[in-house]
Structure formats: C-alpha cells, structure tokens
Amino acid sequence: MSQRHIAALDRVLELVVLLNFDMTGYLRKEGLTTSRTAVLWELDQRGPSTQRVLAEARGVSARTITGLVDGLESTGFVTREPHPGDRRATLVTPTARGTDILATMRREQGEFAALLFGDMPEGRFEGLVAGLDDLLERLRAAGLTVHAADEAADAGAATSAEHVPGRASGQASVPAGEPAAGVAPAGVAGEVRS
Template sequence: MTTKPEAAQDALNKLLQVVTLLNEDMRQDFERRGLTPARTHALWVLAELGPSPQRALAQALGVTARNVTGIVDGLVETGFVTREPHPGDRRATLVTFTDKGAHTVHHLQESQRTLAVQLFGQMPAERFSAFVNGMDDVLQVIQRELAKG
C-alpha cells in the first residue's frame, strides 16, 4: 500500500469532477449542433462503422434495437442521417449520413481533437506521461473489477 486512503479519495473526487465538467462541456457542444448525447454517440459510432443496419448500431452502442429505432428516428427528423434500403436484405435498412450528418461528424472529430490539445497540449512531457500511465493503471483496475462482478 503506497497511497493513503484519504489521498485516494481526493483523487477519485477530482476524477469525478473532471468527468462532470468534461461531460458538461461536450454536451454544450452537441447542443449547439442540434444533437443530444445519445444521437451524438450514434453518429460517432456510425462514422466508425460506415452505413449500417440498426442492429449493428445497437450492438456497437450497447443498447436495445428498439432504442436505436428511436435514436435514428430523431437523427432522421433532424436531418443527420437517412434510412436507405439494404441491398440484399429487405428486412434491414442502412443508416446513412446525409451531407449535414457527415459534415457534423467531421466537426465533432475536430472539436474533440481541439479539446484534447487544450487539455494536454501545454502539459510538461513528464507529467503528461505519468498522467497517462496513471490512467492506464486505473483502467486496468476497473476492468479487472468489472470482470469479477
């Protein structure tokens, strides 16, 4: 045991605070673009996958297929994606970016890059790498814990 419990608690509190503020910051960015968090997440995943049936989106997002129907409904209404027929499977639709959607995702990606640079760009190299190593440690612990139960 090298870290005192109170210090560990302080660190966790700070981490949670960072989380809260970061979420808030990103949420505001989404909102300016007419996006909700869930719809943004869907766009983001869609950018990775390319045009996809809703089932694939559901899996990638970790939510039910029914929920994806609703999210895509919203994205269609607001003009970010369209539902195209799946060539070769008439049951499925291919969720596909509109120009606006593709454009928006591109800006989101840039925005995230900018944020990363804002957060870490000025940080001394040594501190930065220690920070990243610390986060790797934390990630490992969490993943081990979640695996257990």
C-alpha cells in the same frame, strides 16, 4: 481509505462534472445527445449500416437503437435507405449535416487535445494516460461499461459512462471514445441520454 485518495477522487469528479456539463450543453445546441452522437461516430467508422449492426456494435437492444436512430433521423443527421442486398433491411446513412458535425467535432477534438496536453511534459503525460487506463480498467472490472450506460439511458436513467464528442469551457469540442472499440477518436467521458 486515505485522505489523499479522497482528494484524488474529488479531482476526478470535478473534471467529469466540468467536461460533462460543457459537452452536453454543446451537443444540445447541435440537436444531439451523447448516445445519438455515439451512433454517429459508429457510422463514421463503419459507413452505412443496418440498425442490427449498430445495436450489436454499441451493445444495446434493438429498441434502444431504434429510438436513437429515430432521433437522429428526425433531426436530420441520418437517413434510412433500402438495403441494396436485403429487401427486409434498411441502411442508416449519415446525411451531409451528420458528416459535417462529425468533421467539426474531429477538428475541434484536436484543438482541445492540444490545449490540454500540448505543452505537458512527456513523462507527466504518459503518467496521466497510464493512470487513466488504470482507473478505466478498475471501473470496467466493477461492471461499469459504456454499453450498460446506453441501456440505462433506454430505461430512462441518466448516467455518466458514455464516451462521445463534446466541448469544454467554450473551447473546441472533444470527440471521445473507447480507443480499442473505435467509437470515436480518443477522448473524454460524458453522459448518456437518448
């Protein structure tokens, strides 16, 4: 491995540490974790959903999603309501507090994206996005996925592979997610904790 590759990795790691530190601090102040926020984003995209649907969408176990929904319910971000078409199921539904925080994060994501990329020359921006796509593809090919991160969190291990909202350097929060999966609007990497 060349020294320039190591220097590039050092920069990527510094970026991850800075964004993760600020994002998790922001979420903590709001009474959230990155895993719980990912569930909120899922509800934002799908609307009220059963825990089974949420577990499948997030690629996690029933036990993991139950713990995440328990945490969201106890902090006032969601409610569990009877499913109108299935007496055995309940629907997880965002509360006003849940929808308010999502709206705030979405707005702040746009502000933070403008701060980072607004005046970046188009060619440089496209190169950055292409490079990030290459890195993400390599990590996924090596078996690092956001779903594995959720399961690791369930097992009590803190990881750095989840894509969710956050804040950076006291600036706007950064909702993030897998663009193809629609977990949340485009964004950055963070950590998983339930």
